[in-house]
Amino acid sequence: MTRPTDLLPEGLEDRLPASAARITTAMRACLDVLHRHGYERVRPPLLEFERSLASRMQGIRTQAMFRFVDPASLRTLALRSDITPQVGRIAATSMKAAPRPLRLAYCGETALIRASQLDPARERLQLGAELVGADTIAAASEIAMVAIEALQAAGLTGISVDFTLPDLVDTLAERDGDTDPDQIEAIRRELDTKDAGGLRDAGGEAYLPLLYAAGPFDRALADLRAFDAGGALGTRLDGLEAIAARIAAVHGDAVRLTLDPTERYGFEYQTWFGFTLYAEGLRGAAGRGGTYRIGGSEEAATGFSLYVDHLAEAAPEAERGRAIYLPLGHDVEAAARLRAEGWRTLAQLGEGEDAAALGCTHVLEGAGVKELEQDR
Template sequence: MTQPNDLLPEGLEDRLPLEAARITAAMRACLDVLDAHGYDRVRPPLLEFEASLAGRMAGAEPGEARAMFRFVDPASLRTLALRSDMTPQVGRIASTSLKGAPRPLRLAYCGDTVLIAASQLDPARERLQLGAELIGADSVAAASEAVMLAIEALKAAGLTGISVDFTLPDLVDTLSAAAFPLGADQIEAVRRELDTKDAGGLKAAGGAAYLPLLYATGPFDSALAALRDVDAGGALKSRLEGLTRIAAHIGDAARITLDPTERHGFEYQTWFGFTLYAEGLRHAAGRGGTYRIAGSDEPATGFTLYLDRLADAAPQPSPARVVWLPLGHDRQAASQLRGEGWRTVAQLAEDEDPATLGCDHVLDAGSVRALQDRGA
């Protein structure tokens, strides 16, 4: 019977064995891909001083720094915060402990993050975040590596129907500098109306010249052609060439779309951003792009995958072979079986039933037999 104190807070949930197995399998598969491509894993702490963590979240999504749980550390009497994003922590590590490491520096990470409050569209307040950061490079080559690495990781986790949506986070800044001038007080309003795809609001904000950008979206080739028509005076030439090269690097590994005015989730990215989707997922599978590390201003490129979401579409791992170990079993033989990939369940009491406990084989006189062959 459930007791009142057994209830979990809103936005938090238990992961039961089948779901936990999918998440674990996806995590292992993704981390193996990152490791194979030369990304070394780091493990920053769950807690940091609030001033340090919030200071490195400059440019993050609005309110994200304020969404962290805070409390006073009894040891230092300073305010601590539970991380809501691991990317700033990786930036801190790269700028401090690994400041002298050769660049480009490839780092991977995986860990839990928590929020005081989540959005209505995604009410989860605890997330398992996995990602990779290429420190010291934000070039086309770096962006191409990051996108392909993310796609490969998703495929290794068992996801299918993968698509990538490109965006240009600094599009308005670039165009407003010369091609389509805007006043300092207009830039943010134009960004907002482009992001919401509001043609009327865009005109009212003084961004009539930006209206064609609303229609430069969709499948990559057609959207890019429409964006080239907007490129007054060649202001976007280098960026469009960069997008073309990244798309060529991806090839047919994923479906590619382009939405150059998308800003949600790309508040701190610089010239390139991308969102990953997969068949069977209601929300994005991940997000990445180029950025500058807050505090050091070092260029970087990276991505984050949301493992909790991936579990909704990731396949269930194949059930392991489970061997029942009767009372008084051969412990050396059992150890050898585990080394060969079997799972073992040891009998603890006379009245235990191996089939009920999920076993399909039994260790009998040093040999493995199917339960029915033993007459169990």
């Protein structure tokens, strides 16, 4: 019977053994990919001064974070909701003198005061990579392709990448000489909701073609080039085409490429390039990435983030491995040898235990292993 005191807050949940094993397996697979590509892992603290977190990335809202006063310093602390700003701080301070480009990886828990309707979880395991000191096609391509490889290593299939241009409206407004910030924000809002009527009412009729320049990458890119008669987007569109070509050269039709140039959800601090990752069997996005500037140093960087506990929902079930039951008085040296060979062992603690019910497939007899008879 569940007591009221046993209930968890909304958006938080226990991960039982099968789910926890699936998350751990996916996490290790992703981190192995980052390690093989030269990304070195850092571990920022769970808490930081609120002001520090807010200053490292444009668009970071500390109101979405749990905050409280540090009794030691009497300054406001914040429980991180995103690890990327912390990696930016590390790159700009402790590793300021490290050779560039700097490749860093991370994995850790994050928390939100409120979750979105699209993703009700308030605690997430964030894993990612940041490539600091490069704002090039090569850097953006590497990050996107490493992110795809990480998802594949975690066992996800049917992967698709949706490109976007986070600063698109700003670029077009600058081209057209629009300086009214309220109108520009209204145009962004109507583009976000894909509302043609609202876009006209906001004075953004010239932006209407952007609502339809979305879908399969090649067609959407052609529509964007036709819209960009003055060439203000030329460099950005050439960059997207080059990145897509590199992904297609490696993955062919195995990875689907799409383009939605006005998508801004989840791109609070990205600059000219952004992408969202999707996978078969997964509700919502598997992860996001793009280019940005580190606040304070203004150094260019490119990165991606995956939420492992979410993407693990579509990952294959983790293998439990072979398990051997160790009876009372068993040969401890034989048991140690079996563990070194990769077996799992469960030692008997008392009379009346059921080895099969405990998940064992074998039993140690002397120095040998015997398979348990399973109920048919």
